[in-house]
Amino acid sequence: MSETIPTISAFDWVPDFARGQVRDLVARWGLEEIGRPYRTHLIHAFEERGEDYVAWQPFDQVPAYRDETGEMFESGAILLHLGNTDERLLPADPATRMQAESWLFAALSSVEPALRPISLLPLFHAGKDWVGAAVAAQQPLAEKRLQRVADALGDKDWLAGQFSAADIVMAFVLRSFGGQMINDHPRLVAYLERALARPAFQRALQAQLDDFTAQPPLQS
């Protein structure tokens, strides 16, 4: 019955700047929150994966997930699946759950895409003359979205009132893509600190780092 332990995919090596940032961290964090052991299926970040892997993860990314029920991909969907049977990730109270589901999507659909170009364009297109203007054009939307999240959070500890999958994803997004912009919002700074102080996050982070066991790829 080995399939009763879920398997997630992750990379066996990434460059330093990406360590602790790869998205299997979200799935690991969710599994750690509910105390569910898991295995990792490690793949190489800089090699094409084969058809078998793409059948599991159609975008050839990580994480993919498999358990006794079936297979899936997308970190938000994996948290949803885990939360369907565990109220520590999706609250049992139906109205609270609706809020958690809303924020789970909001983090990925309304917040991440607003922040992402600001942190990633300068990284992936370094030195290109159009990047500064493109980032500046994105800034007002990103600022507005962060303000909206801070306002909605208000004095609450967590987005849906109690901790949920939505906080895992929102904290991941703020941590990976929020950069210095977060610092204009004391409520978001405190929220992020609160989330990252959770033992489940710390275990998930360490587990991702521990899996980078391979040698760097040969330079071509």
Add this chain to the structure above:
Amino acid sequence: MSETIPTISAFDWVPDFARGQVRDLVARWGLEEIGRPYRTHLIHAFEERGEDYVAWQPFDQVPAYRDETGEMFESGAILLHLGNTDERLLPADPATRMQAESWLFAALSSVEPALRPISLLPLFHAGKDWVGAAVAAQQPLAEKRLQRVADALGDKDWLAGQFSAADIVMAFVLRSFGGQMINDHPRLVAYLERALARPAFQRALQAQLDDFTAQPPLQS
């Protein structure tokens, strides 16, 4: 017991280019697929909404959703909520449901953000000299994601094998943000035609158009 009929928010007027593209279309489509009547709460697109609305929809956008159970926002979350109690939106078979959940997130998190800059930057930053280079830099990722979706769809009619909420969102994303790029992928063209031919989509589209009953805002 008026709350047994769900309410969604929508705009009472938008410019021609946005008609039939506003995201309440996704919620309407889901409601139409399961034959659930709904009311609309119409708001003005070009006026700040008040605190009451922002408490319902934290990003001051549409759609927001309310039913006898609670309140929510984010079109993907609304479909998920409707699908939790109706297998026409989320398949009853657990493994198939995992695929539908994966694709629901994939459409919003992996496909839309790759396509969106290509269609929206030239619209919202028309005439700016950096836009051409920014769009060109985005093109390879967008092409790759579309190819991955086409490959994963293969000969299937729908992403999870049977029609689901994932197809509503993916069809919305391809229709609104795919532009001419779709035409390189005959499978995606056929998929989109299949989705948009559904009577539920046609009713949802007409209902959005019929709600644009207000006069255009005064030019300032």
